[in-house]
Amino acid sequence: MTLRVGVIGTGAIGRDHIRRMTQVLKGAAVVAVTDVNAAQAQQVANEFNLQAAVYDNGLDLIRAQEVDAVMVTSWGATHEEFVLASIAAGKPVFCEKPLAVTAEGCKRIVEAEAAFGKMLVQVGYMRRYDRGYRVLKETIDSGVIGHPLILHCAHRNVSVPDFYTRDMSVVDTFIHELDVHRWLLDDDYVSVQVVRPRRSSLSGEHLNDPLLVYMETAKGVRINGEIFVNCKYGYDIQCQVVGETGIVSLPEPMSVTMRSEAKLSNALLTDWKDRFIEAYDIELQDWIDATLRGEMNGPSAWDGYSAAVAADACLAARDSGDIVRIDMPERPSFYRSKHSESAAEAIR
Numbered sequence: 001m002t003l004r005v006g007v008i009g010t011g012a013i014g015r016d017h018i019r020r021m022t023q024v025l026k027g028a029a030v031v032a033v034t035d036v037n038a039a040q041a042q043q044v045a046n047e048f049n050l051q052a053a054v055y056d057n058g059l060d061l062i063r064a065q066e067v068d069a070v071m072v073t074s075w076g077a078t079h080e081e082f083v084l085a086s087i088a089a090g091k092p093v094f095c096e097k098p099l100a101v102t103a104e105g106c107k108r109i110v111e112a113e114a115a116f117g118k119m120l121v122q123v124g125y126m127r128r129y130d131r132g133y134r135v136l137k138e139t140i141d142s143g144v145i146g147h148p149l150i151l152h153c154a155h156r157n158v159s160v161p162d163f164y165t166r167d168m169s170v171v172d173t174f175i176h177e178l179d180v181h182r183w184l185l186d187d188d189y190v191s192v193q194v195v196r197p198r199r200s201s202l203s204g205e206h207l208n209d210p211l212l213v214y215m216e217t218a219k220g221v222r223i224n225g226e227i228f229v230n231c232k233y234g235y236d237i238q239c240q241v242v243g244e245t246g247i248v249s250l251p252e253p254m255s256v257t258m259r260s261e262a263k264l265s266n267a268l269l270t271d272w273k274d275r276f277i278e279a280y281d282i283e284l285q286d287w288i289d290a291t292l293r294g295e296m297n298g299p300s301a302w303d304g305y306s307a308a309v310a311a312d313a314c315l316a317a318r319d320s321g322d323i324v325r326i327d328m329p330e331r332p333s334f335y336r337s338k339h340s341e342s343a344a345e346a347i348r
């Protein structure tokens with residue numbers, strides 16, 4: 001059986017997911033594409049030799065008969081409308097992060113999905129499928145370092161595009177950490193403070209770059225996070241958990257150690273596409289397989305909502321300088337998920 005997928009947004013990640021569904025993964029065919037840049041949608045369809053209709057807009061693509069499932073890879077602010085339309089059409093939808101750019105928007109999605117009565121939405125939090133993060137989680141869960149006490153993390157991008165706004169360092173970038181730490185620690189956030197260090201002269205003047213984010217979880221773990229989206233030197237994702245009897249760190253991506261010209265060095269990656277290439281493959285194969293079975297395994301709309309509640313609080317904390325409380329709503333029984341185990345199975 002083949003899952004016939006319609007893709008909305010054929011930019012960086014849309015094109016990359018089309019490549020993997022067409023050339024790497026099994027069980028899916030891209031049968032429809034659309035982009036506000038219609039020429040680009042056509043060009044991507046040609047590049048991958050797709051037998052696909054090019055639609056004028058996302059809503060028509062969602063309603064199209066030949067589309068079994070929808071992939072939303074357009075800009076964050078457009079996600080809510082397309083996810084709601086997919087739920088209204090009763091179609092499974094894989095939505096890249098963020099699920100919506102505000103918690104209110106995510107809440108509307110959660111309510112629509114619950115009213116529909118079946119989980120249809122998976123959010124593109126691919127770090128849960130990354131081998132490094134999986135090993136980190138398994139180590140923490142094994143109890144070998146005792147209870148986690150402190151988590152240090154950093155999310156550093158070489159640079160960001162011109163359209164990148166001030167809020168995006170939280171809503172588009174740190175949102176990965178806001179999701180993955182809840183999952184890693186099996187915990188929720190209760191407060192956040194955001195501190196602005198000296199601004200890098202190499203960042204856009206409209207950005208607060210870098211930023212420091214201090215969070216507390218319900219179990220009392222303290223998280224100390226750095227967001228630096230114009231760090232210039234490489235794409236660098238760090239995570240270290242300090243426990244009662246030991247420390248565990250996210251493994252560095254594999255790289256050859258070189259001795260040359262009186263230097264000992266390791267190359268760093270510069271692009272998120274390469275850093276998480278395997279995680280994206282496993283994530284989407286899992287989505288395709290589960291969808292064909294009529295199931296939904298991955299990070300849910302509830303996870304998208306929870307990360308957005310924390311993101312809203314981060315923005316308020318950044319602007320006020322205060323410690324802001326995070327009132328995470330209780331997870332409804334509809335969303336009690338088995339994602340943790342199923343992601344582990346997908347990886348094996």
Ligand SMILES: NC(=O)c1ccc[n+]([C@@H]2O[C@H](COP(=O)([O-])OP(=O)(O)OC[C@H]3O[C@@H](n4cnc5c(N)ncnc54)[C@H](O)[C@@H]3O)[C@@H](O)[C@H]2O)c1
Pocket residue numbers: 008009010011012013014034035036037040057058073074075076078096097098124125126172272
């Ligand atoms: N999971 C990840 O690691 C990851 C990585 C990259 C991007 N993303 C997310 O994917 C989304 C896209 O990011 P990107 O880097 O590919 O951006 P991009 O700008 O390269 O591509 C987005 C595309 O969407 C199109 N688009 C915008 N509005 C549209 C609409 N209403 N209808 C149809 N097409 C529309 C744009 O024309 C563009 O081609 C963002 O939400 C981003 O946060 C996730």
Ligand SMILES: O[C@H]1[C@H](O)[C@@H](O)[C@H](O)[C@@H](O)[C@H]1O
Pocket residue numbers: 157172173176229272
């Ligand atoms: O959309 C991208 C993507 O999510 C990357 O993983 C992240 O490092 C970038 O900051 C973000 O802009």
